[in-house]
Amino acid sequence: MPAVCVLGPVEIVSSGAPVSLGRLEKSLVANLAAHANRVVSVDRLIEGLWDEHPPTSARNRIQALVSSLRRALDDRAVVVTHSTGYLLRIDDAGYDAAQFETQVRLGRAAAERGAHADASALFEAALALWRGPAFDGVDSALVRGEATRLTELRRTALAEWASARLACGDQQAVVTELAGLVAADPLHERLRGLLMVALHRAGRKADALHVYAEGAAVLADQFGLDPGTELQRLRQLVLVDDPEVLGPAPATPSAGPTPAQLPAAVGGFVGRGGELERLDAVLFNHHRSAAVTVAVISGTPGVGKTALAVHWAHSVAGHFPDGQLYVNLRGFDSSGSAVHPTEALRGFLDAFEVAPHRIPVDLAAQVGFYRSLLAGRRVLVVLDNARDIEQVRPLLPGSPGCLVLVSSRTQLTGLIAVEGAHPVPLDLFSHGDARQLLAQRIGSDRVAAEPAAIDTLITHCARLPLALAIVAARAAMHPSAALDRLADHMRQAGSDLDQLDGGDASTDVRAVFSWSLGAVSDQAAGLFTLLGLHPGPDIAENAAASLAGVPAARVRAMLHELARAHLVVEVGPGRYGHHDLLRAYARELSDTRLRVAERELASRRMLDHYLHTAHTAALLLAPHRDPLTLPEPATHVTQDQVTGREQAMRWFDNEHRVLLALIDLAAEQGGIEEYAWRLAWSLGDFFDWQGHWQDWARTQRAAQRSATRIGDLAGLAQSHRGLGRSYIRLGDLGEAEAALAASLRCFDELGDPSGQAHVHLDLSWLHDTQQAYAEAAQHAEQALALYRAIGNTHKEAHSLASVGWSWARQGDHERSRRYLVDALALHQRNGDQHGEASASESLGYAHHHLGQHDEAVRHYAHALDLCQSLGDRYGQTVILDRLGDVHHEAGNLDAARDAWKRAADLLDELGNDESVRVREKLSSMV
Structure with missing residues (x-):
């Protein structure tokens, strides 16, 4: 469902992108959103859109605007027609103003129970939703009151956030923030008072008193008034160092990570x-x-x-x-x-x-x-x-x-x-700085000995630092060579590198690159040219070996030679990248120096390296997936050796960016389209489990385009399915349903019952997410029948569990229990511990709702043991939360408290905000 955003410029976001709205459409959205989930009469909407000067066709214009808005959203359910007007239907999760108020309310509750760190985080999350003034760009009587109310609530939330941080003893961080807030709102006495307290606690008593005096002067100048009673009281407390304003000790710095992502310091930096x-x-x-x-x-x-x-x-x-x-x-x-x-x-x-x-x-x-x-x-x-x-x-x-x-x-x-x-x-080097750089890199004596040659090199490098660095690297590699010979070579070389922008460095950068390339071995130069076929941003040794069609040991020596010549940079152990100009040059060479057949063969070796390694890694992550039927890799392809689930995850993490670029390349370049959908298929579980859902959708759309262009029905079936699953994760359920329906049609046409069953199981998940539990059960049962027919006992167990869960969601817990018992037994026979834990947890849920508390506890305990042995920490939190519910309902309050506390503590360790909900259960028991 689209999200409505009013805490800043009014906009609607659908599928992660703003919907294009005209001025009147935006005004209509604002006027309806100001009264979300309530009917706004047509007369009031006309007043809101046109004030006192509506057009004679205003009612027809309103109808047309509503129709246009529905088309833009592709969802008639968002704007609902009533007999007297229209209603904007939206839940709290899709309305930033409602999210803001919820977070503020939770922050206040946390502050009241003394959980000041939690309160601070909740207030910060609330304030982060603001992108500008409320309902920015829309001004009408219908909107104005709501905008004022939200703005005032934001001012209050800012003060409450500062109070929470001060209660944590974090006055140093608060001082900077409050100083800006007070400067922006000098008449807000509560913020001014909090700034005084923060300064005093930070040991800046004089500054605290100055803040008071500054506020008093503003009030006197503008209104002839004195500060309020509370502000005057705070001033007196600061004067006498009253314990009330000294507060807790400063906060201990958190033990969280301190990022240090800067690249290595630049050696031999000169000038500037x-x-x-x-x-x-x-x-x-x-x-x-x-x-x-x-x-x-x-x-x-x-x-x-x-x-x-x-x-x-x-x-x-x-x-x-x-x-x-x-x-x-x-x-x-x-x-x-x-x-x-x-x-x-x-x-x-x-x-x-x-x-x-x-x-x-x-x-x-x-x-x-x-x-x-x-x-x-x-x-x-x-x-x-x-x-x-x-x-x-x-x-x-x-x-x-x-x-x-x-x-x-x-x-x-x-x-x-x-x-x-x-x-x-930043301009080009001065001649003196250019000379200094060369002196640092190749020695001041050598530079002093051949001043004319140095001048020539500087001129042909256009005083461009990158070009000078490459010249210096070449000269340093041959310390006995005369510099005037290098200068002569530069005089005879070609012209500008086309990719240089603006023309203000219009000299021989391409010549510098070509000359540097000529100084390395033919094998290394050939590898550099082939690297132009790789999309970047970097390449590992085995991928480079496949691209060149040589053993890894040989390509490693070539890469080291190119790195010494500054033609590649080792960006990590065994990984190499280009400066962007050098990558452009390599691409230029691959287009002009390689024959078409050479380019095609090298590209296929490179793609086979990634595809076959990715496919192996994908099956290590999810061993029960139906493997793809891949053609044999081209000769001289070196695969990465990926042998376990952890190593597979690490490989995908290292190659994530490269694989994205390769899928885009394969989707757009003729003759290699089949790689796009196969690589996208291999990445599915990695993207899903790591939360890279936008990347998942992006790659599946590219796969879909490429499979459509070449008429690959299997590729279309897989890419539609992957796209549907990614859309479920992104919450775009309408698009998900359309994609899965298209996938099912493709698998039907292919006569692939396994694929059909997979999609039915996905549709069950989709309908469960939509709370359409009867439909979820129907699709799970269709999947179950298909899996039984083809003898896939692993997926049969998962479908049994899905059917059982669907009946539990419909309230038929006895029927749910029967399916789940069968699912559990089958998971145990298959040796699928993840499935066994999931079925045991669902059985615990069913027994709980049947009032069979002892059985529920037994199943939850078994599921918890399995999750602990598997290292599934989030799964443990879900089970502990539900286990606490069972104990609480059975009157075992100590056991409930223990389970909820363990769940909340583990959620905190995972950094999951669900801990707030669980701790609310704990606080309700006090």
């Missing part, structure tokens, strides 16, 4: 004195700012933006004790695979060890979660190689303690104009 001074000034002003600080380093490719950013970031890392985040956004990558903000955010959240199931699905919620996580922290965020402001904005923290350093080939003027970013333009 003016730019470093400008960045130092940005840092100085940052310490006095009440807002997040952003600096943008911009310049032509190869000019040294990353080197400057990383060098300065290392030099100031000590100012950011809560960590340093880094991501290469690859905004100008020649493969076109720029990093999406969701991918970058996921990397940042992983750095803080956020559990995957806590990470929201859509981008707006991820941004709010990220900003809440950084609230009160001092973190340096380096966003390298950004393409545009749309790629950067979601990655900006909200905390004034954070500083963001962006590098980009473009000036990002929108970021400078709107966010107040500080521009740091």
Whole structure:
């Protein structure tokens, strides 16, 4: 169901993307949302949309707008017609204002019971939902009152958040945040009072009294009034150091991770004195700012933006004790695979060890979660190689303690104009800095001995740092060679590298690359050319060996040779990447130097490496999946040796980005389309279990396109099914149903009963999610019949359990129990401990609702033992929660309390917000 967002610009989000709405459609949504789930009369809607000057056709216009809105949403159930008007039907989970109020309510409850850390986190989650003023862009009498109410609630929530942080003894973090809030709302006396308390607890008594005096002056100047009684009382308490305002001891720093993601420091860094001074000034002003600080380093490719950013970031890392985040956004990558903000955010959240199931699905919620996580922290965020402001904005923290350093080939003027970013333009080296770089890399004596040759090299390198570094590497590799010979070679080489933007580095960069390539062995040069066929962002040794069709030991030596020549960089153990200009050059060479047959054969070897390894890894993750029938890999393909589930997960994690790029490549390039859907199939369980549901949907859509283009019915069946399953995870249940129906038609046409059964089991899951339990049972029973017919006892057990669970959801717990007993026995015969644990848990649920408490406890205990032995920690929390319910209903209050406490503690360890719900059960027993 679409989500309605009003805490900022009014918008509707469907399938993770904003729905395009016209001005009047947006106004209609706002006026209906302000009275969500209540009928708004047509007359009031006309007033809300046109105020006192409605058109004569206003009623017809309202009908047309409602129809247009329904078409945009592809869902008639969202806007419901009543006899007198219209109703916007939406549940709390799909309305950000309702989510906000729920989080605030839970935060207050936590504060009342003394759980101040929980309260703070809940208030932060609530405040993170705000993207701007409520109902921004829509102003009508119908909306105004609700907007005012929500705005006032936000002001109150800010104060309650600050109170909770102070109660935790976290005054240092609160001071910075409160200073900005008070500056923005100088008449809010509660916020001013909290700032006084925070300053006093931080040992800044004089500053606390200054804050009081500043507020008193504002009131006197604007209204001729004195501060309120409470503020005056606080001033007196501060003056006498009253224990009431001293509060608890400062909070102990959390034991959580401190990210340190910066790349290795740049060796032999030279020049850039003016730019470093400008960045130092940005840092100085940052310490006095009440807002997040952003600096943008911009310049032509190869000019040294990353080197400057990383060098300065290392030099100031000590100012950011809560960590340093880094991501290469690859905004100008020649493969076109720029990093999406969701991918970058996921990397940042992983750095803080956020559990995957806590990470929201859509981008707006991820941004709010990220900003809440950084609230009160001092973190340096380096966003390298950004393409545009749309790629950067979601990655900006909200905390004034954070500083963001962006590098980009473009000036990002929108970021400078709107966010107040500080521009740091970077030009080519001066002749003196270029000479200094060469002297550091090849020796000052050598440079002094051949000044004319050095001048020639600098001229032909256009004073471009990247080109100079490559020249220096070549000269350093041949310390006895005369530099004027290298200079002569440069004079005779070709012209500019086409991918250089803007023309301001219009010299011989391609010549530098070609000359450097000519200095390595023919085998290494050939590998560099073949690397142009790989989409990046990096490649492991066995993949490179398959691409080249040589043994891994030989390719390892070639890669080391290319790394010494600065033509590749070892980005991790056994993994190599290119600078973006070098990747573009390699791609250019592969297009021009390789024959078509050579390119096709090398590409197939590369794709076979990934496909056959991915297929093996997929079956290690889920051994009972129906394997694909794959053609034999091409000769000279080296597979990665993946031998266990843990190793399979690690391989997918390492190759995640590469596999995404390969699927896109295969889907768009003629002749290799079948790889797209087969690779997408292999990634399904990894994406599902790791919470990469957007990637799951994206790859299945690409697989669907490629299978459609070549008319591959099996590929269509699998990709429709994968897409449907991913849509269930994303909550887009209408699209999920359509995709699964298409998959079922394909499997029917193929005459594949196993595939048909799989889809029926998926449809059972879908209908259970929709709370259509009778339909869920029907599909589970169809799956059961098909699995029995083909003799798949593993899946037969799962279908029995699904049928049983569906009957439990319909309230027929005796019938549910009979199916689940059979499922449990079959799981035990199959040796499927995961299935056995799931069936035992469902049996516990059935016996609980039959009033058979002892049997319920016995089954839950068995399921709990299995989950503990399997290491399924989340499964343990579900069982412990339900076990507590049984004990509580049976009157065994101590046992209930123990089970719920264990569940809540384990959920806290996992970082799962469900712990709040479980702890509410515990608090209700007090």
